[in-house]
Amino acid sequence: MIPRFALARPSTIGEALAAYADVGGDAAWYAGGTELLQVMKMGLARFGTLIDLKALPELRGIGVDDDGALVIGAATTHREIERSLVVARELPALAGLEADVANVRVRNQGTIGGNLCFAEPHSDPAALLFVCGAQARLRGPAGERDVPLDGFFVDPFVTARSADEILVSIRVPAAALREGRAYEKAKFRERPAVSVAVRLVVADDAIADAEVVVGSMTDVPVRVPVAGEALRGAPAEVSALRESLAAGSAALAELDAADDLDGSADYKRHLAGVLFGRAGRAALAEAIARA
Amino acid sequence: MPESVDIAFVVNGRQAGVRVEPRETIADVLRERLGLTGLKISCDAQVCGACTVLVDGLAVSGCTYLAVDADGREVATVEGLARDGRLSPLQQAFIDEAAFQCGFCTPGMLMAATALLEENPKPSRDDVVAAIDGNLCRCTGYVPIVEAVLRAAEAGR
Amino acid sequence: MSGAVGRPQVAPLPPSPIGETVPRRDGAAKVTGAARFATDLSVPGMARARVLRSPYAHARIRSIDASGALALPGVVAAVSAADLPDVNIYYGHALADHPLLADGVIRYAGEPVVGIVAEDAITADEALALVRVEYEPLTAVTTVEAALASDAPVIHEHAAEERPHRGFEERIERDHPNVCSRARHHWGNIDAAFEGAHLVVEGTYRYPMSYAYAMEPYTSIAHWTDGGLTVWSSCQHPFMVRDDLARCFNLPLSRVRVIVPYVGGGYGSKSYTKIEPLTAALALRAGRPVKLALSIDESILTTRGDGALVHIESAFDADGRLRGRRAEILLNTGAYAENSPLVGRKAANRIAGPYRIPAVDVTCRVVYTNTAPASSFRGFGAPQGNLAGESQIDEAAERLGLDPLELRRRNVVAPGERLWPKARGMDANLEDDLCLVAEALDWWNPAPAGHGRALGISASDAGSEPVTTSLVRVQADGSVTVTAGSTEIGQGSSTVLAQIAAGEMGVPIDRVQLLQSDTAAVSYDRSTGASRTTTIMGLAIQAAARDARSQLVEWASEVFAEGDDVEEVAGGVLVDGEVRDWGAIVRAWFGGAYGEVVGRGYLRREGTTAEMPPFWEVGCVGVEVSVDEETGKIRVERLVTLGDVGQAINPQLAESQDLGAAIMGMGMALGEELVYTDDGSLLGGTLVDYRVPRASDIPPFVPILAQRGDGVGVYGAKGGGEGALNPVAAAIANAVYRATGARLREAPFTPERVWRALHERDDAASGD
Secondary structure (H helix, E strand, O other), rough: OOOOOOOOOOOOOHHHHHHHHHOOOEEEOOOOOOHHHHHHHHOOOOOOEEEEEOHHHHOOOEEEOOOOEEEEEEEEEEHHHHHHHHHHHHHHHHHHHHHHOOOOOHHHOOOOOHHHHOOOOOOOHHHHHHHHHEEEEEEOOEEEEEEEEOOOOOEOOOEEOOOOEEEEEEOOOOOOOEEEEEEEEEEEEOOOOEEEEEEEEEEEEEEEEEEEEEEOOOOOOOHHHHHHHHOOOOOOOHHHOOHHHHHHHHOOOOOOOOOOOOOOOOHHHHHHHHHHHHHHHHHHHHHHOOO | OOOOEEEEEEEEEEEEEEOOOOOOEEHHHHHOOOOOOOOOOEEEEEEOOOOEEOOOOOOEEHHEEHHHHHHHOOOEEEHHOOOEEEEEEHHHHHHOOOOOOOOOOHHHHHHHHHHHHOOOOOOOOOHHHHOOOEEEOOOOOOHHHHHHHHHHHHHHO | OOOEEOOOOOOOOOOOOOOOOOOOOOOOHHHOOOOEEEEEOOOOOOOOEEEEEEEEEEEEEEEEEEEEHHOOOOOEEEHHHHHHOOOEEEOOOOOOEOOOOOOOHHHHHHHHEEEEEOOOHHHHHHHHHOOOEEEEEOOOOHHHHHOOOOOOOEEEEEEOOEOOOHOOOOOOOOOOOEEEEEEEEEEHHHHHHHOOOOOOEEEEEOOOOOOOOOOOOOEHHHHHHEEEEEEEEEEOOHHHHHHHHHHHHHHHHHHHHEEOOOOOOOOOOOOOOOOHHHHHHHHHHHHOEEEEEHHHHHHHOEEEEEEEOOOEEEEEEOOOOOOEEEEEEEEEEOOOOOOOHHHHHHHHHOOOOEEEEEEEEEEEEEEEEOOOOEEEOOOOHHHHHHHHHHHHHHHHHHHHOOOHHHHHHHOOOOOOOOOOOOOOOOOOHHHHHHHHHHOEEEEEEOOOOOOEEEEEEEEEOOOOOOOOOEEEEOOOOOEEEEEOOOOOOOOOOHHHHHHHHHHHHHHHHEEEEEEEEEEEOOOOOOOOOOOOHHHHHHHHHHHHHHHHHHHHHHHHHHHOOOOOOOEEEEEEEEEOOOOEEEHHHHHHOOOOOOOOEEEEEHHHHHHHHOOOOOOOOEEEEEEEEEOOOOOOOOEEHHHHHEEEOOOOOHHHHHHHHHHHHHHHHHHHHHHHOOOOOOOOOOOOOOOOOOOOOOHHHHEEEEEEOOOOOOOOHHHOOOOOOOHHHHHHHHHHHHHHHHHHOOOOOOOOHHHHHHHHHHHHHHHOOOOO
């Protein structure tokens, strides 16, 4: 059962921050609640007050800012992202990812902000947004700051966000002209077991730049520079990628992983290599198609 | 003691007003206060879908959706599918296809299917499978459920 | 689309719904949400209960202090075993080894220690945290190997009382302190069989500990009134529960009433007694009706399915005939016996498969471990052994250079042939069943590249005890009330039994009312399980209907005949050129617009149900699979099931049962598994981690019904609902072998296990 708590429903960020200070921090930020309420039900967390962020206008909406960055309000639901025409245009891999998060009910209720802040190691959006160079915009008593997702995830269930800061939005830089971004995952239960996100840029018929992030397999999503290196310089042809992918997979085989119900560390590292191949080919195909 | 909140929402077309503690889920309120025991609690972890209800047309897990969040909204449960004592085409299709056995998952399945058909009146087989993929059934093996939804779509829901 | 094979020999009285797909009678209730389950019920003045459970798998309880909980406003009672001196706290229909609350010793993590009763659920929940229990942890054993070690901690220090409902006559044998029971199934000269063999195939197989996941969790309400006890419960065997409650609380059977509403899934996991004695004890101490509604996470800790370690050898002649089969089965049964002594006996019986084998020697040990108790679960010992036995048939076929279908055809028993001495002759045509499945699987054409096909077969001594009763009551208007102690657990008994009654009485089905599962309102039925209800309860209803009709014919002679002949016709009699329906006879006999006739049906081991088992439940399935060799993920491309049910009273329901059973089997073959740490904690005991099949997992499916009228049930019916589960794991393993050359011996065949098997195949091929 969900234990007893008080509910605050501010209409502005200012009111929200004040509500938090009023209860001396014995509070949790609440939006969709799919993860927060679940851990409260299981007796793993307890808060005197939940502060409902869903009415805050700054946390809603999907758009493109003057720099061409995709801006997604933290209280946007997975479903809204999945269905957004803006996302379909700016970052189709994200739309595809969101369509496959958990199940339809979680997608209708859960938010991207809640997902990122909860920082469950086995989750989908973090790896892709990370590899795309996304930033988290935080607002707290001391003001506003942007934190790159590369560095946002500190430990399982721990992020760089201070407890009294609200995640307001996520900003994803605009794609370069011939940039491809792809996400692949292996999922055996409710949550992903291993996921790989790849971003690469094509110039002069070759891969000019590439980044690889592995998610769900380690405590936090992790960038694998050697795998990105392995792709750089490869010819911009999907059928010619085999060697580069093999070299990159070897880097992934060095990653830490835990044995758990999804499989042993060895098997997960193997899967990471397989998914890297699939995501790499998909990202390259997208980059080529954008020319 | 945390304060109770007065909420008002529409359930199956009728106004409902209750005073609730913030911790109470929509499932608690529907089942224990309003006598609408159609939706069931099974896994209590948002996995099985036995507690599926629609809020403003969207399927949610009643076990983890706070009643206070339903304030001012429209809630649809299985009890609202039949009109004037007549089963809806979807309900009739479930009977015709024997799309249930023990019946525990059935209210949730019906609401998941209702959400689908309201948005997509002519779904493909794959659309139906995707729409109910988050609703577990331990008895039927799902085939008759998919058939029933397709049949209902044919009959015009 | 189904293929019906054969028609029954004896036509029932027309008009008859037998063999018709009559819409389910519980349909309107279930699709409108009006159907009430135990979780939906409440009683005036009812209090709510929650259970404090042990975090340790094996421990002694040093002290319990519930004073903090009792001080919380709204808490009505806090109860431990020590608070129940007036109650026989040990129950168990086979071995009374299970205390309703831990009695000084903890035997598994999750075992109930204290029951809290409060005005509402949230208060009961908050009170749990205020109870202080001091434990002295002991070493825990979670695997059968560890439990059987010579220095293993002893889980049950004292032998428990053997009880009469264990389901077999022999005394319960044990040959190690942690062996709950031991069964041996043997005949012939096993050593000679192996010595002279052309081929011996040997292997070790593992079958997972599983969770039935009935979607409705265990729920009971107990209400003490006027010296009697009424319990509502989500259970399959109300009369068995009544027996245990009577014994626990020193009550005569007639003062205990167990009522079962619609049950949200059972599959065997709700067989026998679970939380009813605890709920009744809490209500006794609280002085109020009490509802105990477990969560699914608690239900996983209440009953699970036996995991198995099987070592098996099969000996063959050069022409592929089985000479002998030897097996050792170890079942991991958890902390308490529950129904596992019978599961063990059945596992031993069923591993020989439906084959003619001159010599068999099988031992099954049911082993206690410090894990949640295992009990009945669909398949009941057959799936565990079938993975081993049917894998061996395919392995042998390859080495003999024979088609696996052909090898099976050579060895299955013929109709009428006994599987073992004194068993009922096979009441099925197994060879025809195999061929029907093979045909549906397109067996004789090559599978697409990367695909593999396999079929599997099982025959289970099913039906449990043929003991039951029924009443058929004809009212003054000719409508019929039938009582049946069977429960409606989803299998459709509420429809099928009404069909039988309607057919037997010759009245339209909408004039038939079926009363079920209330021990005060209906007459005795032993159980709803072992696929027995259509066959066994059907026979009792048939007998009761015949008794009612024979009384009515006699009455008709008395009040209408005046010396003329009375001829029975559908729904009444013909006398003096006029049809008098049953209602007219009742009214005439009683002399007014009132009265009723009561027909009684009794069933026991007698006549057609003298031989055991009452019927054989056949499982015959075929699968086609493909494997993603990069990830190891198996995809089932096609599934064929065959229900050899004699006469399908309701064909749609029979096919539906087969699909549900096969998908459950597929679940355990591909991903369902309860995993324990060495210290006895259950890893991931929630639906987030326990992966049951969902809609996107279901392959294209072909159901077949074989109806040859060869069963003892009404119109030649036999039972179904479990058979299709049994051979699924082996069929998938064999099909994966055909597709990839990799052999799987440990279910579930997770992608990782498949991936490793593929590597072993590659290593073997390169001669490593």
